Amino acid sequence: MPKGVVFKYAATNVKPISLLGRLLVDESDIAYTCYPLFHANALFLTVTPSLHAGSKLVVDEKFSASRFWDQTRRYGVTTFNGLGAVMPILMKQPPKANDRDNPVRFILSAGCPANIWREFEQRFDLKIYEGYGAVDGGAVLLMNLGTAPVGSMGKPVGAKVRVVDAQGNDVADGEQGEMIAYIGNRKDTVEYHENKEATSDKVRDGWLHTGDLVYHDAKGYMYFVGRNTESMRVGGENVSALEVENAMCKHPDILECAAYAVPSELAEDEIMVTFTALEGKEIGIAGIPAFLADHLAKFAVPRYYRLVPELPKTETHRIIKKELEKQGLTEDTFDAKKERVSS
Structure with missing residues (x-):
């Protein structure tokens, strides 16, 4: 079970986030969230700044990539918070002639991949501001309001x-x-x-x-x-799951994925990645390792691959890796090592 965080207002980022929000948001803005309000992302980064600024707030039922920008136009949304998993999915949607025709001024992002940062800004005609914070993080806050390189969380604030x-x-x-x-x-x-x-x-x-x-x-x-906790040990090297996932999502036909460790015969880890394909696309799994070889170190290229219709997720669109780890190697798992040996 997840650990329960004892939340104390005086020891959180709420006050500095609210002050920062007043610098970015005014009464004319309309914020949007499709995440549940029990999660800190929606509650602190969308609701709280809106309350302090006296601006309007739109709370949607759930995230939908296909109708996301239509919702921003419908309600006149000028800002929203983009979780790292959501923004690549929006970029994977088929380009439309009216992509830039939306009222959004800026996004408060948490984990936007550096490789899509500028392209996202240009395609949808907006600015991305990146930040870092945690409910149980003891008031640790970092911000990049265009004041740091692309891909950076910025520097610590106070x-x-x-x-x-x-x-x-x-x-x-x-x-x-x-x-x-x-x-x-x-x-x-x-x-x-x-x-x-x-x-x-x-x-x-x-x-x-x-x-x-x-x-x-x-x-x-x-x-x-x-x-x-998501770092994997392969051949004496540490491999970040996020690094593998970002490389996988560079594949034009892959929608989203999760990388995680499975047991190895060598008492370390083997990397497995479970992924979904873009609607209407067929992916030859045997070709993925070669694709990843151009984006990852050799030891970081996964051994195991599994294509599924959908991934298990939380209400905040976070992939539940524990479920995938419990499933382990399934009958439909592709083993790149055996494929190399047989070929």
């Missing part, structure tokens, strides 16, 4: 942040590590309901461990890599 390796040592520019933030003795900023072990593990020696893998460039701009 927080002391480090990127460290498994031993707690600071990593060099460009190297992956876990992002941790200093909260000192303010341990009550992070609390899991009736779970003291998880709470104490979250904060160690005054540093909050976010569980997020990132890297920074020479100027201190942060870039998201993935969750440390």
Whole structure:
């Protein structure tokens, strides 16, 4: 079961997000969300700024890629929050002559892939602002309001942040590590309901461990890599699931996917990816490894592939990887290693 977060208003990002919202949103704006309000994304990044600005808010029942832009035109939407999984799906929709004919001014994004960032802005005639925050993150906030390179979350806002390796040592520019933030003795900023072990593990020696893998460039701009729980170990190398997923989604006929670890004969991991195809497209799975070889290091190219009609998801459109991991290797799983040996 997911851990329950004890939410304390005084120790969250709500106040800084609200102040930031006042800089971006005014009374004339109309915000839109298709995510459930029990999730922090909709509640804090859409509803809260709208309330502070006194602007209008549209709450839709669910996400629909085919009618998304029609909804923005219908309600005159000027801003919405784009989760990382949603934006590539919107980009995969067939181009239309009226793609740029929409009222949206900007998107507050959480995880927009760098390879589609500029193309998305140009196709739909809007601006993307990227940010980072977490309900259980102890008021850690990063923002890129066009003030940082494409693909970056920006720099920390009012927080002391480090990127460290498994031993707690600071990593060099460009190297992956876990992002941790200093909260000192303010341990009550992070609390899991009736779970003291998880709470104490979250904060160690005054540093909050976010569980997020990132890297920074020479100027201190942060870039998201993935969750440390979704990192895979292959041939002595660490592989980010997000890196594999971004490469898979570059395939013109793949709609979305999930990469995850399955057991290996070598006591490490093998990478498996389950994916869906764009409507009306037929994909030759045997050709995918060769496609990925142009986008990933050799050790990061998955061994196993599975094409499914749809992926299991939460109400916030997040793929439920635990369900896929439980299913493991199924009869319809394609094994690229066996294919190479037989050929």
